Structure formats: structure tokens, C-alpha cells
């Protein structure tokens with residue numbers, strides 16, 4: 001089950017905790033992976049570790065031209081693109097009343113607009129091949145909201161609406177479009193939390209611990225697989241029970 | 246048959262998987278050839294690629310039959 005031999009995948013934010021785990025897991029299932037991020041040396045080291053079936057394609061997702069070039073570069077490197085994982089994401093937290101325009105803009109641009117551009121580019125080849133997988137990493141807070149994250153929650157909820165709409169358009173062509181909504185996962189993004197914040201969070205997680213990037217990656221492998229071909233327009237919540245939705 | 250007409254028909258046959266003798270100029274993609282709205286978008290994209298032209302959305306909407314596509318692309322080439 002969940003064999004991805006011969007498939008090609010592009011993972012954004014592969015320099016990060018979750019993206020790295022997703023790329024590693026897709027690769028372990030046999031896929032060829034293109035890994036993207038802004039930190040080229042981290043990508044190079046990651047590729048060296050994976051060895052074969054890996055391509056490094058740096059891109060700054062805050063830059064429109066750099067985003068537009070990414071899918072064509074991945075297709076050129078791998079011959080096609082079967083699986084797109086929109087994972088890159090940023091936070092610029094702040095209370096709503098005082099949120100700066102540039103913090104709103106950056107979060108929406110990287111988290112939502114880049115995903116739109118990448119999906120739009122990737123779906124063309126997928127339509128031709130009559131198969132494809134588009135997976136976006138959202139967040140539990142896109143559904144529940146979270147004080148201080150108006151911009152981030154909007155971007156993640158936006159991904160869900162975008163994915164459902166695209167899913168409906170391309171379902172008849174063998175393409176599925178889904179989201180994975182992590183709860184609190186141990187990565188650089190949650191390292192910034194202090195002990196008190198961490199305790200507060202864990203109090204709301206029935207599983208009593210943070211999740212691991214590998215637990216998100218397993219969901220990505222599933223949604224990328226042939227076995228998940230009847231699952232589309234969905235959000236798979238992986239959150240230790242902190243929100244049951 | 247012009248070269249453009251032949252290329253258009255080839256794309257339509259391949260893309261919609263229809264018999265060549267059904268692909269006549271008066272054939273409407275949706276009513277006669279069984280295309281859905283997504284197919285018509287894909288056809289327009291295939292024409293754009295084959296003929297290296299850009300077909301804006303308002304022009305694409307007027308391309309409903311095989312003949313519409315041929316005359317649009319012939320005009321572009323002229």
C-alpha cells in the first residue's frame with residue numbers, strides 16, 4: 001500500500017520541520033522529489049542525505065516571479081509533476097487591532113497566493129495526464145481561529161476554500177485536492193513558544209503531547225497515494241484530538 | 246483542408262477521443278462532441294500551445310464549434 005514508485009513530487013518549505021519530513025516520506029515510498037525553500041545550503045545537505053531521486057529548486061515564495069518559475073523548473077527536472085505539496089508557511093503574529101499591513105500581506109502572499117500560483121501551474125500537466133495530487137498544509141487554527149493569528153488563520157482557511165473549489169473542478173480528471181491541518185507539531189515554528197505557552201497548549205491536547213513532523217508526513221503519503229483516489233476536497237486534521245471537527 | 250484545419254481537428258480528435266468523421270466544421274464541442282466545460286478549457290489551452298498564440302477568455306467563449314476554432318486561428322495566423 002501507498003507505493004509511490006515512479007511518481008514525482010514537489011514539496012515547498014522542505015527546509016522546515018514538516019516539509020522535510022514530508023519530502024523524506026514521499027521519497028521513502030519511492031517518489032522522486034523536488035525540494036524547495038529559500039535556504040539553498042539546507043536543501044543541498046538534505047538532497048545529499050537522500051542521495052538519488054532528488055532535485056533542489058530554491059524559490060522565494062514571497063516573490064511572484066520566483067513562484068511562477070517553480071513548477072516549470074520541477075517539471076523540467078523530473079519530466080512531470082504528479083504531486084504538489086504546498087507546505088511552506090510563515091507566521092507574523094499580532095493582535096488584530098494593531099496588525100501591520102506588511103504582516104498581513106506577507107502571510108497571505110506566502111501561505112495562500114503562492115499556493116494558488118503553484119496549484120494553477122501544476123494542474124495543467126495533471127489535467128493532461130488525467131491524474132494528480134495537490135496537498136496543502138493548513139492548520140487547526142484555520143478552522144478554530146486563534147487570537148493573534150488573524151492573518152495566519154485567514155491564509156489557512158483560504159487554502160481550504162481554494163482547495164475545495166479546485167477539487168470540484170478537476171475531480172473528473174483523476175486529480176484530488178486536499179488539505180492536512182496539523183495541530184501543534186514540534187518544529188522551528190513551535191520552538192518559539194515558552195514553557196508556559198507550551199503547557200497551556202498541551203492542556204488542550206487530549207493526546208498530551210506535541211505531534212511529530214512524521215505524523216504529518218504519514219497523512220501526506222496517504223493523500224498522495226493511489227489508495228486515496230476517492231478522497232478529495234477534504235481536510236485531514238492531525239492534532240492529537242485538540243479539535244474534533 | 247488547410248494545414249490549420251487539419252491540426253485543429255487532430256487536437257479535437259485526440260483530446261475528446263471522438264471519431265474523425267464526427268469532427269466536421271459545424272460540430273459543436275459540447276452538444277455534438279460530448280465535451281464538458283473543462284474539456285473546452287483544455288482544448289483552448291491545447292490550441293494555444295499548438296499554435297503559440299494567446300486566446301483571451303472573451304475570445305475563447307466564442308469558440309464553440311470546430312469551425313469557430315479554425316477560423317479564429319486562421320485569422321490569428323493571417
Ligand SMILES: NC(=O)c1ccc[n+]([C@@H]2O[C@H](COP(=O)([O-])OP(=O)(O)OC[C@H]3O[C@@H](n4cnc5c(N)ncnc54)[C@H](OP(=O)(O)O)[C@@H]3O)[C@@H](O)[C@H]2O)c1
Pocket residue numbers: 012013014015016017018019036037038039059060061062063087088089090110137138139140181182183184185186187188189190
Ligand atoms: N509546526 C506546527 O505546529 C504547525 C501547525 C500547523 C500548521 N503548520 C504549517 O506547517 C507548514 C510547515 O511548517 P513547519 O512547522 O515545518 O515550520 P518551519 O520549520 O518554520 O518551516 C517553514 C518552511 O516554510 C518555508 N518558507 C517560509 N517563507 C518562505 C518563503 N518566502 N519562500 C519560500 N519558502 C518559505 C521555509 O523555508 P526557508 O526557511 O528555506 O525559507 C521553511 O521550509 C506551514 O505551512 C505551517 O503553517 C505548522
